[in-house]
Structures are given as C-alpha cells and as structure tokens.
Amino acid sequence: QSVLTQPPSASGTPGQRVTISCSGSSSNIGSNYLYWYQQLPGTAPKLLIYRNNQRPSGVPDRFSGSKSGTSASLAISGLRSEDEADYYCAAWDDSLSGWVFGGGTKLTVL
Amino acid sequence: QLQLQESGPGLVKPSETLSLTCTVSGGSISSSSYYWGWIRQPPGKGLEWIGSIYYSGNTYYNPSLKSRVTISVDTSKNQFSLKLSSVTAADTAVYYCGRHLGTVTTCFEYWGQGTLVTVSS
Numbered sequence: 001q002s003v004l005t006q007p008p009s010a011s012g013t014p015g016q017r018v019t020i021s022c023s024g025s026s027s028n029i030g031s032n033y034l035y036w037y038q039q040l041p042g043t044a045p046k047l048l049i050y051r052n053n054q055r056p057s058g059v060p061d062r063f064s065g066s067k068s069g070t071s072a073s074l075a076i077s078g079l080r081s082e083d084e085a086d087y088y089c090a091a092w093d094d095s096l097s098g099w100v101f102g103g104g105t106k107l108t109v110l
Numbered sequence: 111q112l113q114l115q116e117s118g119p120g121l122v123k124p125s126e127t128l129s130l131t132c133t134v135s136g137g138s139i140s141s142s143s144y145y146w147g148w149i150r151q152p153p154g155k156g157l158e159w160i161g162s163i164y165y166s167g168n169t170y171y172n173p174s175l176k177s178r179v180t181i182s183v184d185t186s187k188n189q190f191s192l193k194l195s196s197v198t199a200a201d202t203a204v205y206y207c208g209r210h211l212g213t214v215t216t217c218f219e220y221w222g223q224g225t226l227v228t229v230s231s
Contacts, residue, residue, distance in 0.1 A: 002156060033217075044206055044224050045221060047219055050217055088156065097170060098159055098170060098173060101156055
C-alpha cells in the first residue's frame with residue numbers, strides 16, 4: 001500500500017484534457033511540496049512538476065499541477081500519444097522523515 | 111550536463127548483501143546543498159525511496175529498510191554507494207541513483223538509467 005493514493009489508470013483521446021489525482025495526509029502533501037514524475041516504458045522517471053506547480057525547462061505547458069490541502073492533481077491538456085506513460089506523485093513525509101510515492105497511474109491514450 | 115551511472119552485480123543470492131555504486135559525472139558530488147540518493151522499483155510495481163546522503167556523510171533512510179541499508183559516499187571518486195543486507199526475492203528491483211533538487215526534502219531531479227538486480231539462488 002502506497003502512502004499517497006493515485007488511481008491505477010486513466011485514459012483519454014488525443015486532444016482531450018485528463019487529470020490524475022493524488023491524495024495524502026497532513027504529514028506529507030498537507031505540509032510539503034508535491035512533485036510529479038512521468039515514466040515512459042523502460043526508462044527512468046522524469047521530473048514533470050516540482051514544488052506543486054512548477055515545470056522544469058523543456059516540459060510542455062500542456063502539463064500543469066495544483067495542490068489543495070492534502071490532495072493534488074496533474075492535468076494534461078491537448079493529450080498526445082507520446083503522453084502514454086506511468087505518472088507518479090511524490091512528497092516528503094514529516095512523520096516518516098522520508099520520501100513517499102503514489103502507486104502510479106497508467107495513462108492510456110485511446 | 112550531470113550524469114549518474116549505477117553499477118554492480120545483476121544477480122545476488124538470498125541472504126547476501128546487495129552492493130551498488132553510483133558514479134557521478136558532469137558535476138561534483140561535493141557540491142554544497144545537494145543530497146544524493148537511491149530509489150528502487152520492483153518489476154511492474156511503483157517507486158520506493160531507499161535513502162539519501164549528503165557529501166559530508168549525513169544520511170536519511172527509509173524506516174522500513176533502515177535496519178538493512180547503508181549508504182556511503184566517496185568524494186575522491188565522485189561516487190556514492192548502496193549496501194542492502196540479508197536480501198530476499200522481494201528486493202528484486204531496478205535500482206536507480208539520483209540527485210535531489212537541493213536538500214533531502216526536495217525531489218530527485220536527476221536520475222541514473224537504473225540497474226536491474228535480481229535476488230535468486
């Protein structure tokens with residue numbers, strides 16, 4: 001069981017907007033930044049969103065993040081076939097003094 | 111451009127110690143303000159943080175693995191290492207090394223390509 005909760009799957013058609021949720025608690029999302037990673041098949045995770053809603057250089061503005069209380073979400077607009085990947089949320093947990101991850105959401109582009 | 115490369119045996123016997131090294135290039139592991147760490151991913155499963163270290167040797171470990179994990183740093187070789195003792199099949203995973211965005215409470219910004227370690231007799 002992952003400390004952060006994500007839906008196991010999500011899907012959308014090209015051009016659509018999809019959102020992926022991530023819920024946690026006061027000791028992680030509620031008191032620390034939330035981060036999102038994209039993992040394409042057979043590759044290492046890639047940082048997609050940092051500090052709740054910031055995009056590293058090179059990440060398209062189709063990707064956006066938000067956080068409210070103990071929950072967060074990743075939105076992908078203008079869905080493209082190359083967005084098909086696993087997405088993970090992550091946060092520092094003050095109670096554990098360590099990093100916790102969501103179980104991952106597999107995004108399928110139909 | 112910072113690059114990290116994991117190295118070590120791909121096969122470890124049950125009850126033995128898994129040992130991996132991460133070699134950093136394109137930057138110094140002694141750079142102030144950056145933590146370095148290890149994450150693993152069992153086949154077909156999610157990500158699990160193992161632990162992180164500062165160049166001074168200060169460490170943070172996942173409480174669920176703490177009794178079996180040792181992370182160390184060798185600044186002269188620009189490397190840091192992972193030792194996981196008393197391994198079982200449940201430790202079979204792709205092991206990634208990475209660099210935090212800054213302090214240990216910031217995310218992993220840079221990742222190695224990962225190395226698969228299988229625990230089997």
